[in-house]
Amino acid sequence: MLFIFSRRRVFMQYGLIGEHLGHSFSKMIHEKFGYYHYDLKEISKDHIVEYFKEHPFKGINVTIPYKEIAFKACDHLDEQAKSIQACNCIVNKDGKLYGHNTDYDGIVETFKHFDIDLKDKKVLILGKGGASKAFEAVCKDHQAAIVQIVYYKPYPGCITYEDVQRSYLDADILINATPVGMAMHSNASPIDLSPFTNLEFVFDAIYNPLNTKLIQQAKKLNIRCTNGLLMLVAQAKYAAEYFLNQKIDMDLDSLVDTIILQTCNLVFIGMPSCGKSTISRQLANNLHKEWIDLDEEIEKETGMKIAEIFERYGEDRFRNFETLVTFKNCIKNNVVIACGGGIILRKENIEALSQNGIIIYLDRPLDNLIRHDPSRPKLKEGIHTLYKERKDLYEKACDIKIKNDKTIQKTMQICIESLKNKNLYKKFK
């Protein structure tokens, strides 16, 4: 009896099920609709069949790797779920399960938003999992001329990445439906875009990090592109409409903006002693965000003070630690990060921090900077020499430059005001 009671207590009415949900934004999105609590429930492969048998929910979303099992568990399926053979949304009506695939709608919504006409286009879809099938269905329904699935090894119906190099470099649209480039592997890209000749649009279904390596490259090459955030937000809205059996009146583009604001990081760069650590910590307190100082993280990881690392191992080794710690922290969400002054010396550091972060350059008058401090070994080279070497790198790396020539409190207020500028966040769209 007690057993049944305790199990009932944890039943969720609305939520997301999947195997690993650590990086999901779904709770945040669904609760913005304002109709219900939304929970995240990780279920192991051993328990998933039983979960569907019991179906203890009113409405759920389903994510990797259970969309196909969900499809099989449903009593009724809509056309999109049938054609994709996978469900990401199930509604429980009087004990019967109604399956939908709102990923399909999220994809259509995204192509529409960017005004991409799929008709007669040559489309490459990387990956052959659940998301890939939804993209394939959308492309075929919208009369793309060729829809080719790319897989990393030979597989029926798929081509390999070598085949792409040989005969598909004239593709019009490229879609990443693999997890390559996602959070823990954010330094990887599924494909190099530079040899493509005709790419009109790149669609990366990943939304964390907001800017994957693939998206960063597309932007560099001036190819129009999107991450998976609008798709995610749109599929959530359509799922909520199925859950509630009513229309939800919410502008998706503004919802995307809200999610970006709540998930992106604020990253401080600038000369040694320009105020990065001090001002970013106060800003984090003020905005109720977690604060991370990369120098402190290096000291924690190595168990040594910065000056000791320089002395015992030299600058190069210090820079390796710095890059390691940068890669570990850059894929977090909603954190404020203080970097060390030399972070801009390696391009890959800034690229990594830019995946989820707005880069803020704190510019403090040189005359106000500390000249001698044994805990800051680079100062021995002289502030003017360092500034000459680095000035352009700071300028180039930053999204916004803020003068720190007033009080700490005042500069922090200026940061807060400047960060209200919506244009800053366009880099994530």
Ligand SMILES: Nc1ncnc2c1ncn2[C@@H]1O[C@H](COP(=O)(O)OP(=O)(O)O)[C@@H](O)[C@H]1O
């Ligand atoms: N606007 C300011 N007015 C007065 N002191 C400041 C100002 N900005 C920074 N400082 C001081 O400068 C010193 C170095 O700041 P810190 O945050 O450690 O710099 P960074 O992390 O950029 O090296 C600290 O003592 C800090 O309080």
Ligand SMILES: O=C(O)C1=C[C@@H](OP(=O)(O)O)[C@@H](O)[C@H](O)C1
């Ligand atoms: O400018 C630099 O090369 C360095 C700056 C330091 O951080 P601060 O900028 O916080 O002093 C620290 O990362 C290390 O001593 C190297």
Ligand SMILES: [Mg+2]
């Ligand atoms: Mg510092």
